[in-house]
Amino acid sequence: MYYEHVLVAVDLTEECDPVVKRALALCEGRETKLSLVHIVEPMAMAFGGDVPMDLSQLQQQQFDQAKERLDRLIVKYPALKKEFSHLTYGQPRQEIHHLAKEQGCDLIVVGSHGRHGLALLLGSTANDVLHGAPCDVLAVHLIKRT
Ligand code: AMP
Numbered sequence: 001m002y003y004e005h006v007l008v009a010v011d012l013t014e015e016c017d018p019v020v021k022r023a024l025a026l027c028e029g030r031e032t033k034l035s036l037v038h039i040v041e042p043m044a045m046a047f048g049g050d051v052p053m054d055l056s057q058l059q060q061q062q063f064d065q066a067k068e069r070l071d072r073l074i075v076k077y078p079a080l081k082k083e084f085s086h087l088t089y090g091q092p093r094q095e096i097h098h099l100a101k102e103q104g105c106d107l108i109v110v111g112s113h114g115r116h117g118l119a120l121l122l123g124s125t126a127n128d129v130l131h132g133a134p135c136d137v138l139a140v141h142l143i144k145r146t
Contacts, residue, residue, distance in 0.1 A: 003136075005033045007105040009096050009129065012038055012069040015142055019111040022140045024079050026107070036073070036085040037099055039092045040066050063089070093128040101134045112139035 008023035010016035020036075027034045040063050043055045070087055074080045088095050100108050112126035126139045 002030055003027075003032055003107040005035065005103060005105045006107045006109060007035045007037060007096070007100050007103065008109040009037050009039075009092070009125075010070075010073065011111070011125070012066060012073070015111055016073070018142060019109060019140045020073065020077055020080070022138070023109040024077065026109070026138075027079070034080065034084065035099075035103055035105065036070070036080050037096060038066055038070055038087050039095045040087065040089050041091065042089055063087070092125050093131075096129050097132065097134055105135055107136045107138060108133060109138045109140060111142045113142050 003026060006023055006027055008020055010019060023034060026032065040059075043059050043062065067087055070085060071082075074082050074085060086099055088099075096108060096110075099105070108129060110126045110129050113124060126137075130137045130139070
């Protein structure tokens with residue numbers, strides 16, 4: 001059984017290379033469609049929701065920067081197609097699930113640091129995405145950051 005539509009979620013750090021490469025390897029030589037997504041998390045969310053200042057300009061800068069990085073990634077990996085790339089605001093788990101469902105993806109690929117102990121309690125996007133996922137999820141093992 002081969003996957004028909006793979007959704008690769010990237011955080012746009014240098015760590016997304018192994019995640020993208022694994023997704024590309026899964027699709028290589030097949031008819032598999034490959035979609036790409038990055039979620040820009042609202043700044044207010046990072047500050048706990050209640051911020052007594054206007055963050056809209058900063059938020060726009062953050063979005064523009066993410067768009068630039070996503071475009072660079074598409075240039076670096078020509079198998080990633082601009083028309084199948086998505087940049088949205090929101091909470092990564094929610095947006096990734098929504099997109100996977102909407103686009104009929106049968107596999108989501110994310111990176112995982114294999115955290116344990118306290119770091120695991122603090123949560124990881126891979127864990128988050130796995131819970132309640134509308135399809136299979138592949139967690140690509142990433143080398144731990146020091
Ligand atoms: P983290 O647990 O936040 O270090 O992220 C692990 C993996 O989750 C990354 O390698 C990406 O595959 C995915 N991920 C994290 N943040 C985002 C984001 N903002 N948008 C899309 N995918 C993300």
